[in-house]
Amino acid sequence: xxxxxxxxxxxxxxxxxxxxxxxxxxxxxxxxxxxxxxxxxxxxxxxxxxxxxxxxxxxxxxxxxxxxxxxxxxxxxxxxxxxxxxxxxxxxxxxxxxxxxxxxxxxxxxxxxxxxxxxxxxxxxxxxxxxxxxxxxxxxxxxxxxxxxxxxxxxxxxxxxxxxxxxxxxxxxxxxxxxxxxxxxxxxxxxxxxxxxxxxxxxxxxxxxxxxxxxxxxxxxxxxxxxxxxxxxxxxxxxxxxxxxxxxxxxxxxxxxxxxxxxxxxxxxxxxxxxxxxxxxxxxxxxxxxxxxxxxxxxxxxxxxxxxxxxxxxxxxxxxxxxxxxxxxxxxxxxxxxxxxxxxxxxxxxxxxxxxxxxxxxxxxxxxxxxxxxxxxxxxxxxxxxxxxxxxxxxxxxxxxxxxxxxxxxxxxxxxxxxxxxxxxxxxxxxxxxxxxxxxxxxxxxxxxxxx
Ligand code: UGA
Numbered sequence: 001x002x003x004x005x006x007x008x009x010x011x012x013x014x015x016x017x018x019x020x021x022x023x024x025x026x027x028x029x030x031x032x033x034x035x036x037x038x039x040x041x042x043x044x045x046x047x048x049x050x051x052x053x054x055x056x057x058x059x060x061x062x063x064x065x066x067x068x069x070x071x072x073x074x075x076x077x078x079x080x081x082x083x084x085x086x087x088x089x090x091x092x093x094x095x096x097x098x099x100x101x102x103x104x105x106x107x108x109x110x111x112x113x114x115x116x117x118x119x120x121x122x123x124x125x126x127x128x129x130x131x132x133x134x135x136x137x138x139x140x141x142x143x144x145x146x147x148x149x150x151x152x153x154x155x156x157x158x159x160x161x162x163x164x165x166x167x168x169x170x171x172x173x174x175x176x177x178x179x180x181x182x183x184x185x186x187x188x189x190x191x192x193x194x195x196x197x198x199x200x201x202x203x204x205x206x207x208x209x210x211x212x213x214x215x216x217x218x219x220x221x222x223x224x225x226x227x228x229x230x231x232x233x234x235x236x237x238x239x240x241x242x243x244x245x246x247x248x249x250x251x252x253x254x255x256x257x258x259x260x261x262x263x264x265x266x267x268x269x270x271x272x273x274x275x276x277x278x279x280x281x282x283x284x285x286x287x288x289x290x291x292x293x294x295x296x297x298x299x300x301x302x303x304x305x306x307x308x309x310x311x312x313x314x315x316x317x318x319x320x321x322x323x324x325x326x327x328x329x330x331x332x333x334x335x336x337x338x339x340x341x342x343x344x345x346x347x348x349x350x351x352x353x354x355x356x357x358x359x360x361x362x363x364x365x366x367x368x369x370x371x372x373x374x375x376x377x378x379x380x381x382x383x384x385x386x387x388x389x390x391x392x393x394x395x396x397x398x399x400x401x402x403x404x405x406x407x408x409x410x411x412x413x414x415x416x417x418x419x420x421x422x423x424x425x426x427x428x429x430x431x432x433x434x435x436x437x438x439x440x441x442x443x444x445x446x447x448x449x450x451x452x
Contacts, residue, residue, distance in 0.1 A: 019043045019085075020206050023099035025092060025124050026142070027054055029065060029180065029281075029347075030173050031105030034141055036070060037184040039077045039086040041209040046087045048095040058088040066346040066373050069181045092124070096131040101202060103171075104152075105141040114288035115296075116145055125152045128166075129159035136166045137202050140219075141173055143226050143286055145293045149193065149219035167199035170219045172226035177280065178344030189213045193222020227293070230286040231304055236271040237278045238310035244274035244450025245317065254450030255432065274450045276404065276430035277314035279341035279350040284311075314449075315355045318430050321447055322360070325426060326400055330364035333423065335398035337391060338405025338431070339371035339378045346373040348381075352430070353404045357382060370394045372409050392421065399424045406431040415442050 020043045024035035027049035035047040049055055054064050061078070063071045077086045089095055096102060106120035121144060128138060138156070140149055149168045156166060170193030175183040190207050192214060194200045200216055207214060217225070244254040254274045262269030278284070287304055294301035326332050341351035348354065351374075360367060361382075368386040371378065375387050388394045391410065395401060395418050403410060410433060419425050419442060427439060429448040439446035 020101050020202070021099045022046070022101045022103065022206070023048060023095035024103040024105055024141070025049075025095065026104070026106035026120075027051070027058065027064075027088075028105065028107060029067065029177055030141055030175065031103070032058075032063060032065070033067065033070060033175055033180040033184055034103060034105060034173060036074045036077060036086065037181060038206070040073055040185075042085070043206065044085050044087075046089055046095040046098055048089050048092055050090055050092070052090050055088050055090045067180050068178065068344060073181060092127050093131050096128055096136070097133060100135065101137045101139060101206060102128060103139045103141045108142045108144055108285075108289075110285050110288055114292040116143075116285070116289045116292075118144065118148065118151075121148065121152065122155055125155040126159050129156040130161070132156070132160055132162070132164050132166060134164060135198075136164075137169060137199055138166060139169045139171050139203070140223070141171060143172060143230070143282065143289075144170075144223060145289060146220050146223040146227070148223060149195075167194070167196050168219065169194045169199045169203055170222035171203065172222060174226075174229065177347055178342065185210065187212045189215055191222050191225050192216045193219035195219055227286055227290045230283055231290045231307070233271050234278055234283040234287050234311070235303070235307045237273075237283075238307040240272045240274050241277060241314050241449070242310050247450040251452060252450075253452070257450075274432060275314070275406075276318045276352040276356070276449070277311040279352050280347065281349040284308075284350045315352050316359075318352075318356060318428070318449075319359050322400065322402065322428055323363075325428065325445065325447060329360065332365050332399045333397060334360060334365045334367055335394035335401045335422075336367055336369040337371075337394060337401065337403050337410055338407055339369060340374035340405050340407075343405055343407045344373075346377055348374050348377045351405075353378075354381065356402075356404060356430075357385070368394045368398065371405065372407055374405075392417065396421045397423045400426040400428065403427070403429045403431055403433055406433050415439070415444070419443055 022038055022043050022045045024031045024045060024047045027047050035045045039045040057064055061075055063074060104121060104124050106124055108116040108118060111117050138152060149170050153168045172191055174187060190212050192203045194203060240258055243257060247254045247257060258272040261267050262272050287308055291301050291304045323329060339348055339353045341347055368388050370388040370391055391413055425443055426445045432448045436446055436448060436451055
Protein backbone atom coordinates (compact mmCIF):
# COMPACT_ATOMS: atom_id res chain seq x y z
CA UNK A 1 0.00 0.00 0.00
CA UNK A 2 1.19 3.49 -0.80
CA UNK A 3 2.49 5.40 2.18
CA UNK A 4 1.15 8.90 2.49
CA UNK A 5 2.66 10.68 5.43
CA UNK A 6 3.06 14.27 6.42
CA UNK A 7 6.71 13.81 7.28
CA UNK A 8 9.18 11.22 8.38
CA UNK A 9 10.92 12.66 11.40
CA UNK A 10 12.44 10.26 13.86
CA UNK A 11 10.58 11.84 16.79
CA UNK A 12 13.55 11.54 19.11
CA UNK A 13 12.42 14.43 21.28
CA UNK A 14 9.25 15.21 23.09
CA UNK A 15 8.57 18.32 25.09
CA UNK A 16 7.71 16.38 28.20
CA UNK A 17 10.28 13.64 27.66
CA UNK A 18 7.95 10.78 28.63
CA UNK A 19 6.37 10.24 25.29
CA UNK A 20 5.01 7.00 23.90
CA UNK A 21 4.94 5.97 20.27
CA UNK A 22 1.28 5.62 19.48
CA UNK A 23 -0.71 4.63 16.41
CA UNK A 24 -4.41 5.39 16.15
CA UNK A 25 -6.19 3.32 13.54
CA UNK A 26 -9.34 4.94 12.17
CA UNK A 27 -9.74 8.71 11.74
CA UNK A 28 -13.43 9.06 12.64
CA UNK A 29 -14.68 11.20 15.53
CA UNK A 30 -13.15 8.94 18.15
CA UNK A 31 -9.83 8.15 16.45
CA UNK A 32 -9.13 11.68 15.31
CA UNK A 33 -9.98 13.30 18.63
CA UNK A 34 -8.02 10.70 20.58
CA UNK A 35 -5.01 10.95 18.24
CA UNK A 36 -4.85 14.74 18.28
CA UNK A 37 -5.37 14.91 22.05
CA UNK A 38 -2.75 12.21 22.74
CA UNK A 39 -0.29 14.23 20.66
CA UNK A 40 -1.30 17.32 22.60
CA UNK A 41 -0.36 15.70 25.91
CA UNK A 42 3.10 14.95 24.59
CA UNK A 43 3.03 11.66 22.71
CA UNK A 44 4.18 10.93 19.17
CA UNK A 45 1.10 9.84 17.28
CA UNK A 46 0.47 8.41 13.82
CA UNK A 47 -3.20 8.57 12.81
CA UNK A 48 -4.07 6.07 10.10
CA UNK A 49 -7.05 5.69 7.82
CA UNK A 50 -7.48 3.80 4.56
CA UNK A 51 -9.49 6.66 3.08
CA UNK A 52 -6.86 8.52 1.06
CA UNK A 53 -9.01 11.64 0.57
CA UNK A 54 -9.44 11.94 4.31
CA UNK A 55 -5.70 11.60 4.94
CA UNK A 56 -4.90 14.20 2.25
CA UNK A 57 -7.35 16.61 3.80
CA UNK A 58 -5.84 16.05 7.26
CA UNK A 59 -2.33 16.59 5.93
CA UNK A 60 -3.47 19.90 4.45
CA UNK A 61 -4.69 20.94 7.90
CA UNK A 62 -8.43 20.34 7.46
CA UNK A 63 -10.45 17.96 9.56
CA UNK A 64 -13.34 16.25 7.75
CA UNK A 65 -15.80 16.66 10.64
CA UNK A 66 -17.18 19.61 12.57
CA UNK A 67 -15.89 19.38 16.12
CA UNK A 68 -15.32 22.62 18.03
CA UNK A 69 -11.63 23.25 18.84
CA UNK A 70 -10.29 20.12 17.13
CA UNK A 71 -8.89 21.72 13.98
CA UNK A 72 -7.11 24.44 15.98
CA UNK A 73 -5.63 21.85 18.33
CA UNK A 74 -4.45 19.82 15.34
CA UNK A 75 -2.75 22.91 13.87
CA UNK A 76 -1.15 23.67 17.22
CA UNK A 77 0.16 20.13 17.61
CA UNK A 78 1.48 19.80 14.06
CA UNK A 79 3.32 23.11 14.26
CA UNK A 80 5.23 22.42 17.48
CA UNK A 81 8.88 23.33 16.90
CA UNK A 82 10.49 20.65 19.10
CA UNK A 83 9.65 18.01 16.49
CA UNK A 84 6.32 17.08 14.99
CA UNK A 85 4.26 14.89 17.23
CA UNK A 86 1.39 14.16 14.91
CA UNK A 87 1.50 12.43 11.58
CA UNK A 88 -1.15 11.13 9.17
CA UNK A 89 -0.76 8.07 7.01
CA UNK A 90 -2.79 5.60 5.03
CA UNK A 91 -0.34 2.80 5.69
CA UNK A 92 -1.46 0.55 8.50
CA UNK A 93 1.74 -1.48 8.24
CA UNK A 94 3.90 1.62 8.68
CA UNK A 95 1.92 2.79 11.72
CA UNK A 96 2.10 -0.64 13.36
CA UNK A 97 5.85 -0.95 12.86
CA UNK A 98 6.54 2.57 14.18
CA UNK A 99 4.44 2.29 17.34
CA UNK A 100 4.42 0.55 20.67
CA UNK A 101 0.80 1.30 21.57
CA UNK A 102 -1.82 0.73 18.86
CA UNK A 103 -5.28 2.15 19.38
CA UNK A 104 -8.04 0.51 17.36
CA UNK A 105 -10.68 3.13 16.62
CA UNK A 106 -12.29 1.72 13.49
CA UNK A 107 -16.05 1.61 12.94
CA UNK A 108 -18.23 -1.05 14.56
CA UNK A 109 -21.53 -0.46 12.72
CA UNK A 110 -24.77 -2.33 13.45
CA UNK A 111 -25.60 -5.52 11.57
CA UNK A 112 -29.26 -5.92 10.56
CA UNK A 113 -29.86 -8.12 13.65
CA UNK A 114 -28.52 -5.41 16.00
CA UNK A 115 -25.15 -7.06 16.67
CA UNK A 116 -21.95 -5.07 16.06
CA UNK A 117 -20.10 -5.69 12.79
CA UNK A 118 -16.57 -6.38 14.01
CA UNK A 119 -15.02 -7.19 10.65
CA UNK A 120 -12.94 -3.98 10.62
CA UNK A 121 -11.60 -4.78 14.07
CA UNK A 122 -10.73 -8.32 12.99
CA UNK A 123 -9.01 -7.02 9.88
CA UNK A 124 -6.82 -4.70 11.97
CA UNK A 125 -5.97 -7.57 14.35
CA UNK A 126 -4.85 -9.71 11.40
CA UNK A 127 -2.73 -6.90 9.97
CA UNK A 128 -1.10 -6.36 13.37
CA UNK A 129 -0.33 -10.09 13.55
CA UNK A 130 1.36 -10.03 10.17
CA UNK A 131 3.46 -6.95 10.98
CA UNK A 132 4.40 -7.47 14.61
CA UNK A 133 8.18 -7.33 14.99
CA UNK A 134 8.51 -6.18 18.61
CA UNK A 135 6.25 -5.92 21.68
CA UNK A 136 2.93 -4.12 21.00
CA UNK A 137 0.06 -3.10 23.21
CA UNK A 138 -3.18 -3.24 21.20
CA UNK A 139 -5.88 -1.04 22.72
CA UNK A 140 -9.59 -1.22 21.87
CA UNK A 141 -10.91 2.32 21.63
CA UNK A 142 -13.99 1.65 19.52
CA UNK A 143 -17.09 0.56 21.42
CA UNK A 144 -17.07 -3.23 21.21
CA UNK A 145 -19.04 -6.07 22.79
CA UNK A 146 -17.73 -7.77 25.89
CA UNK A 147 -15.11 -10.46 25.08
CA UNK A 148 -13.83 -8.66 21.96
CA UNK A 149 -10.39 -8.24 23.56
CA UNK A 150 -10.22 -12.03 23.91
CA UNK A 151 -11.07 -12.40 20.24
CA UNK A 152 -8.42 -9.86 19.21
CA UNK A 153 -5.87 -11.81 21.24
CA UNK A 154 -6.91 -15.13 19.70
CA UNK A 155 -6.81 -13.63 16.19
CA UNK A 156 -3.35 -12.11 16.61
CA UNK A 157 -2.01 -15.37 18.06
CA UNK A 158 -3.56 -17.33 15.20
CA UNK A 159 -2.09 -15.21 12.38
CA UNK A 160 1.23 -14.24 13.99
CA UNK A 161 4.30 -15.88 12.50
CA UNK A 162 6.72 -15.34 15.39
CA UNK A 163 6.90 -15.51 19.20
CA UNK A 164 6.87 -11.79 19.81
CA UNK A 165 4.82 -10.80 22.85
CA UNK A 166 1.84 -8.48 22.83
CA UNK A 167 -1.02 -7.43 25.08
CA UNK A 168 -4.58 -6.39 24.41
CA UNK A 169 -6.19 -3.67 26.52
CA UNK A 170 -9.58 -2.00 26.56
CA UNK A 171 -9.82 1.77 26.98
CA UNK A 172 -13.34 2.90 26.10
CA UNK A 173 -13.92 6.51 25.19
CA UNK A 174 -16.64 8.64 26.72
CA UNK A 175 -16.35 11.59 24.35
CA UNK A 176 -19.46 13.46 23.34
CA UNK A 177 -19.60 14.95 19.89
CA UNK A 178 -19.52 18.71 20.21
CA UNK A 179 -17.36 18.66 23.34
CA UNK A 180 -14.97 15.85 22.44
CA UNK A 181 -11.71 17.76 23.08
CA UNK A 182 -12.83 18.93 26.49
CA UNK A 183 -14.11 15.45 27.34
CA UNK A 184 -10.73 13.95 26.42
CA UNK A 185 -8.61 16.47 28.30
CA UNK A 186 -10.87 16.67 31.39
CA UNK A 187 -12.66 13.33 31.70
CA UNK A 188 -14.74 12.23 34.70
CA UNK A 189 -12.69 9.04 34.68
CA UNK A 190 -10.36 7.00 32.51
CA UNK A 191 -11.26 3.32 32.28
CA UNK A 192 -8.38 0.94 31.60
CA UNK A 193 -8.98 -2.76 31.07
CA UNK A 194 -5.83 -4.90 31.16
CA UNK A 195 -4.69 -8.46 31.77
CA UNK A 196 -0.98 -7.90 32.52
CA UNK A 197 1.17 -5.61 34.68
CA UNK A 198 3.11 -4.51 31.59
CA UNK A 199 -0.05 -3.31 29.86
CA UNK A 200 -1.23 -1.57 33.03
CA UNK A 201 2.09 0.26 33.42
CA UNK A 202 2.09 1.42 29.79
CA UNK A 203 -1.48 2.67 29.93
CA UNK A 204 -0.92 4.53 33.20
CA UNK A 205 2.21 6.16 31.77
CA UNK A 206 0.33 7.12 28.61
CA UNK A 207 -2.40 8.90 30.56
CA UNK A 208 -0.08 10.26 33.26
CA UNK A 209 -0.44 13.88 31.99
CA UNK A 210 -4.23 13.76 32.38
CA UNK A 211 -5.35 14.42 35.92
CA UNK A 212 -8.41 12.24 36.36
CA UNK A 213 -9.38 9.16 38.31
CA UNK A 214 -8.05 6.08 36.55
CA UNK A 215 -9.98 2.86 37.01
CA UNK A 216 -7.92 -0.22 36.21
CA UNK A 217 -10.01 -3.37 35.71
CA UNK A 218 -9.96 -6.54 33.60
CA UNK A 219 -10.72 -6.19 29.88
CA UNK A 220 -14.23 -7.72 30.06
CA UNK A 221 -15.34 -5.37 32.84
CA UNK A 222 -13.92 -2.44 30.92
CA UNK A 223 -15.81 -3.41 27.77
CA UNK A 224 -19.00 -3.73 29.79
CA UNK A 225 -18.52 -0.36 31.50
CA UNK A 226 -18.86 1.30 28.11
CA UNK A 227 -21.97 -0.51 26.92
CA UNK A 228 -23.61 -0.26 30.33
CA UNK A 229 -22.85 3.49 30.61
CA UNK A 230 -24.30 4.39 27.22
CA UNK A 231 -27.33 2.16 27.76
CA UNK A 232 -27.91 3.68 31.19
CA UNK A 233 -27.82 7.21 29.76
CA UNK A 234 -30.21 6.19 26.98
CA UNK A 235 -32.46 4.70 29.66
CA UNK A 236 -32.40 7.99 31.58
CA UNK A 237 -33.55 9.83 28.46
CA UNK A 238 -36.31 7.34 27.68
CA UNK A 239 -37.41 7.38 31.30
CA UNK A 240 -37.80 11.14 31.38
CA UNK A 241 -39.57 11.07 28.01
CA UNK A 242 -42.04 8.51 29.35
CA UNK A 243 -42.61 10.72 32.42
CA UNK A 244 -43.12 13.68 30.05
CA UNK A 245 -45.93 11.77 28.37
CA UNK A 246 -47.60 11.28 31.74
CA UNK A 247 -47.10 15.00 32.50
CA UNK A 248 -48.85 15.96 29.27
CA UNK A 249 -51.87 13.87 30.14
CA UNK A 250 -52.16 15.20 33.69
CA UNK A 251 -51.19 18.86 33.40
CA UNK A 252 -47.91 18.45 35.30
CA UNK A 253 -44.74 20.16 34.00
CA UNK A 254 -41.80 17.91 33.04
CA UNK A 255 -39.23 20.66 33.62
CA UNK A 256 -40.31 20.97 37.24
CA UNK A 257 -40.53 17.20 37.67
CA UNK A 258 -37.03 16.69 36.20
CA UNK A 259 -35.61 19.41 38.45
CA UNK A 260 -37.23 17.93 41.53
CA UNK A 261 -35.92 14.48 40.65
CA UNK A 262 -32.48 15.59 39.51
CA UNK A 263 -31.62 17.44 42.71
CA UNK A 264 -31.51 14.06 44.41
CA UNK A 265 -27.78 13.32 44.09
CA UNK A 266 -28.51 9.64 43.52
CA UNK A 267 -30.42 10.56 40.35
CA UNK A 268 -28.52 13.63 39.13
CA UNK A 269 -29.79 16.42 36.89
CA UNK A 270 -28.05 15.59 33.62
CA UNK A 271 -29.67 13.58 30.83
CA UNK A 272 -33.13 14.38 32.11
CA UNK A 273 -34.08 16.71 29.25
CA UNK A 274 -37.30 15.51 27.68
CA UNK A 275 -37.65 15.85 23.92
CA UNK A 276 -38.08 13.88 20.72
CA UNK A 277 -35.56 11.28 21.83
CA UNK A 278 -31.92 10.37 21.48
CA UNK A 279 -30.06 9.83 18.20
CA UNK A 280 -26.46 9.83 17.04
CA UNK A 281 -23.96 7.18 16.17
CA UNK A 282 -23.66 5.81 19.70
CA UNK A 283 -26.78 5.40 21.82
CA UNK A 284 -29.02 3.70 19.21
CA UNK A 285 -26.21 1.38 18.09
CA UNK A 286 -24.91 0.59 21.57
CA UNK A 287 -28.33 -0.12 23.08
CA UNK A 288 -29.05 -2.48 20.17
CA UNK A 289 -25.71 -4.21 20.54
CA UNK A 290 -26.15 -4.61 24.31
CA UNK A 291 -29.58 -6.18 23.79
CA UNK A 292 -28.06 -8.51 21.21
CA UNK A 293 -25.06 -9.56 23.32
CA UNK A 294 -27.28 -10.26 26.32
CA UNK A 295 -29.61 -12.34 24.15
CA UNK A 296 -26.64 -14.18 22.74
CA UNK A 297 -25.42 -15.23 26.18
CA UNK A 298 -28.89 -16.28 27.27
CA UNK A 299 -30.20 -13.18 29.06
CA UNK A 300 -33.21 -11.23 27.87
CA UNK A 301 -32.46 -7.56 28.65
CA UNK A 302 -36.11 -6.55 28.23
CA UNK A 303 -35.58 -3.21 29.98
CA UNK A 304 -33.42 -2.00 27.11
CA UNK A 305 -35.98 -3.10 24.52
CA UNK A 306 -38.44 -0.78 26.23
CA UNK A 307 -35.84 2.03 26.18
CA UNK A 308 -35.69 1.69 22.39
CA UNK A 309 -39.46 1.53 22.09
CA UNK A 310 -40.01 4.72 24.09
CA UNK A 311 -37.39 6.46 21.95
CA UNK A 312 -39.10 5.53 18.69
CA UNK A 313 -42.56 6.37 20.04
CA UNK A 314 -41.37 9.85 20.99
CA UNK A 315 -40.92 10.78 17.33
CA UNK A 316 -44.35 9.45 16.39
CA UNK A 317 -46.01 11.32 19.24
CA UNK A 318 -44.41 14.53 17.98
CA UNK A 319 -45.93 13.99 14.52
CA UNK A 320 -49.27 13.27 16.16
CA UNK A 321 -48.96 16.57 18.03
CA UNK A 322 -48.34 18.42 14.76
CA UNK A 323 -51.40 16.77 13.24
CA UNK A 324 -53.54 17.58 16.26
CA UNK A 325 -52.52 21.22 15.83
CA UNK A 326 -52.64 21.62 12.04
CA UNK A 327 -55.26 18.92 11.23
CA UNK A 328 -54.41 18.24 7.55
CA UNK A 329 -50.68 18.18 6.74
CA UNK A 330 -51.00 17.95 2.96
CA UNK A 331 -49.68 21.18 1.37
CA UNK A 332 -49.07 22.81 4.76
CA UNK A 333 -45.85 24.86 4.77
CA UNK A 334 -43.80 23.59 7.68
CA UNK A 335 -40.51 25.26 8.64
CA UNK A 336 -37.99 22.92 10.26
CA UNK A 337 -35.21 24.28 12.49
CA UNK A 338 -32.47 21.80 13.39
CA UNK A 339 -31.42 18.64 11.57
CA UNK A 340 -28.35 17.43 13.50
CA UNK A 341 -28.97 14.78 16.17
CA UNK A 342 -27.89 17.36 18.76
CA UNK A 343 -26.34 20.86 18.73
CA UNK A 344 -22.67 21.63 17.97
CA UNK A 345 -22.25 18.84 15.49
CA UNK A 346 -22.88 18.28 11.78
CA UNK A 347 -23.68 14.65 12.51
CA UNK A 348 -27.11 13.48 11.39
CA UNK A 349 -26.71 9.75 12.04
CA UNK A 350 -29.96 8.40 13.56
CA UNK A 351 -31.10 11.99 14.02
CA UNK A 352 -34.79 12.18 15.01
CA UNK A 353 -35.06 14.82 12.24
CA UNK A 354 -34.67 12.08 9.63
CA UNK A 355 -37.77 10.18 10.81
CA UNK A 356 -39.82 13.30 11.45
CA UNK A 357 -39.08 14.78 8.02
CA UNK A 358 -39.67 11.47 6.27
CA UNK A 359 -43.15 11.16 7.79
CA UNK A 360 -44.04 14.82 7.16
CA UNK A 361 -43.00 14.40 3.51
CA UNK A 362 -45.08 11.25 3.16
CA UNK A 363 -48.06 13.16 4.49
CA UNK A 364 -47.59 15.80 1.79
CA UNK A 365 -46.27 18.74 3.87
CA UNK A 366 -44.12 21.35 2.09
CA UNK A 367 -40.86 21.60 4.01
CA UNK A 368 -38.32 24.41 4.36
CA UNK A 369 -35.34 23.51 6.55
CA UNK A 370 -32.31 25.10 8.19
CA UNK A 371 -29.47 23.84 10.37
CA UNK A 372 -26.27 25.79 11.17
CA UNK A 373 -23.95 22.85 10.32
CA UNK A 374 -25.78 19.73 9.18
CA UNK A 375 -27.43 20.75 5.88
CA UNK A 376 -24.75 19.35 3.54
CA UNK A 377 -25.03 15.92 5.12
CA UNK A 378 -28.83 16.09 5.14
CA UNK A 379 -28.93 16.95 1.43
CA UNK A 380 -27.41 13.56 0.67
CA UNK A 381 -30.49 11.81 2.11
CA UNK A 382 -33.12 14.42 1.25
CA UNK A 383 -31.93 16.30 -1.87
CA UNK A 384 -35.37 17.72 -2.67
CA UNK A 385 -36.14 19.76 0.46
CA UNK A 386 -35.99 23.55 0.38
CA UNK A 387 -32.72 24.36 2.19
CA UNK A 388 -32.64 27.90 3.60
CA UNK A 389 -29.78 30.26 4.38
CA UNK A 390 -31.07 31.31 7.77
CA UNK A 391 -33.87 31.01 10.31
CA UNK A 392 -35.98 33.83 8.88
CA UNK A 393 -36.02 32.35 5.39
CA UNK A 394 -37.51 29.21 6.93
CA UNK A 395 -40.02 31.20 8.93
CA UNK A 396 -41.33 33.31 6.05
CA UNK A 397 -44.89 32.31 5.09
CA UNK A 398 -44.74 29.08 7.09
CA UNK A 399 -47.95 27.67 8.55
CA UNK A 400 -46.00 26.12 11.39
CA UNK A 401 -42.46 26.12 12.74
CA UNK A 402 -40.93 23.03 14.35
CA UNK A 403 -37.73 22.84 16.42
CA UNK A 404 -35.84 19.54 16.26
CA UNK A 405 -32.35 20.48 17.56
CA UNK A 406 -31.56 22.92 20.38
CA UNK A 407 -28.86 25.03 18.67
CA UNK A 408 -27.79 28.16 20.61
CA UNK A 409 -28.45 30.21 17.46
CA UNK A 410 -32.17 29.42 17.79
CA UNK A 411 -32.25 30.73 21.35
CA UNK A 412 -31.48 34.22 19.96
CA UNK A 413 -34.38 34.27 17.50
CA UNK A 414 -36.40 37.51 17.33
CA UNK A 415 -39.88 36.08 17.85
CA UNK A 416 -41.62 39.40 17.27
CA UNK A 417 -40.20 39.36 13.75
CA UNK A 418 -41.04 35.66 13.41
CA UNK A 419 -44.67 36.35 14.26
CA UNK A 420 -44.90 39.07 11.63
CA UNK A 421 -43.52 37.00 8.77
CA UNK A 422 -45.12 33.63 9.55
CA UNK A 423 -48.38 32.75 7.88
CA UNK A 424 -49.72 31.19 11.11
CA UNK A 425 -48.16 31.81 14.52
CA UNK A 426 -47.79 28.14 15.41
CA UNK A 427 -44.66 26.61 16.98
CA UNK A 428 -44.00 23.02 17.99
CA UNK A 429 -40.83 22.67 20.01
CA UNK A 430 -39.38 19.16 20.16
CA UNK A 431 -36.57 20.22 22.50
CA UNK A 432 -38.32 22.39 25.11
CA UNK A 433 -36.18 25.39 24.22
CA UNK A 434 -38.53 28.22 25.14
CA UNK A 435 -40.79 29.27 27.97
CA UNK A 436 -44.40 28.31 27.15
CA UNK A 437 -45.59 31.35 29.10
CA UNK A 438 -43.46 33.80 27.10
CA UNK A 439 -44.37 32.24 23.77
CA UNK A 440 -48.07 32.39 24.55
CA UNK A 441 -47.69 36.04 25.64
CA UNK A 442 -46.09 36.76 22.28
CA UNK A 443 -49.23 35.36 20.67
CA UNK A 444 -48.03 31.96 19.50
CA UNK A 445 -49.81 28.66 19.64
CA UNK A 446 -46.83 26.95 21.34
CA UNK A 447 -46.57 23.26 22.11
CA UNK A 448 -43.58 21.41 23.55
CA UNK A 449 -42.89 18.09 25.30
CA UNK A 450 -44.41 17.24 28.67
CA UNK A 451 -45.60 20.71 29.62
CA UNK A 452 -48.49 23.01 28.78
C1 UGA B 1 -22.60 9.61 23.80
C2 UGA B 1 -22.13 9.62 25.26
O1 UGA B 1 -22.67 10.74 25.96
C3 UGA B 1 -20.60 9.66 25.33
O2 UGA B 1 -20.18 9.56 26.68
C4 UGA B 1 -20.04 8.49 24.53
O3 UGA B 1 -18.62 8.53 24.49
C5 UGA B 1 -20.55 8.55 23.11
O4 UGA B 1 -21.99 8.53 23.11
C6 UGA B 1 -20.00 7.35 22.36
O5 UGA B 1 -20.34 6.24 22.72
O6 UGA B 1 -19.15 7.53 21.49
P1 UGA B 1 -22.96 11.51 21.92
O7 UGA B 1 -23.62 10.43 21.10
O8 UGA B 1 -21.95 12.39 21.27
O9 UGA B 1 -22.21 10.85 23.20
O10 UGA B 1 -24.13 12.44 22.41
P2 UGA B 1 -24.87 12.84 23.77
O11 UGA B 1 -24.49 14.22 24.12
O12 UGA B 1 -24.68 11.81 24.80
O13 UGA B 1 -26.38 12.84 23.25
C7 UGA B 1 -26.99 11.69 22.70
C8 UGA B 1 -28.41 11.93 22.33
O14 UGA B 1 -29.22 12.05 23.49
C9 UGA B 1 -28.67 13.22 21.54
O15 UGA B 1 -29.58 12.92 20.49
C10 UGA B 1 -29.30 14.15 22.53
O16 UGA B 1 -30.17 15.09 21.93
C11 UGA B 1 -30.07 13.18 23.41
N1 UGA B 1 -30.33 13.68 24.77
C12 UGA B 1 -29.31 13.87 25.63
C13 UGA B 1 -31.64 13.90 25.17
O17 UGA B 1 -32.60 13.72 24.40
N2 UGA B 1 -31.87 14.33 26.46
C14 UGA B 1 -30.87 14.54 27.34
O18 UGA B 1 -31.14 14.91 28.49
C15 UGA B 1 -29.55 14.31 26.91
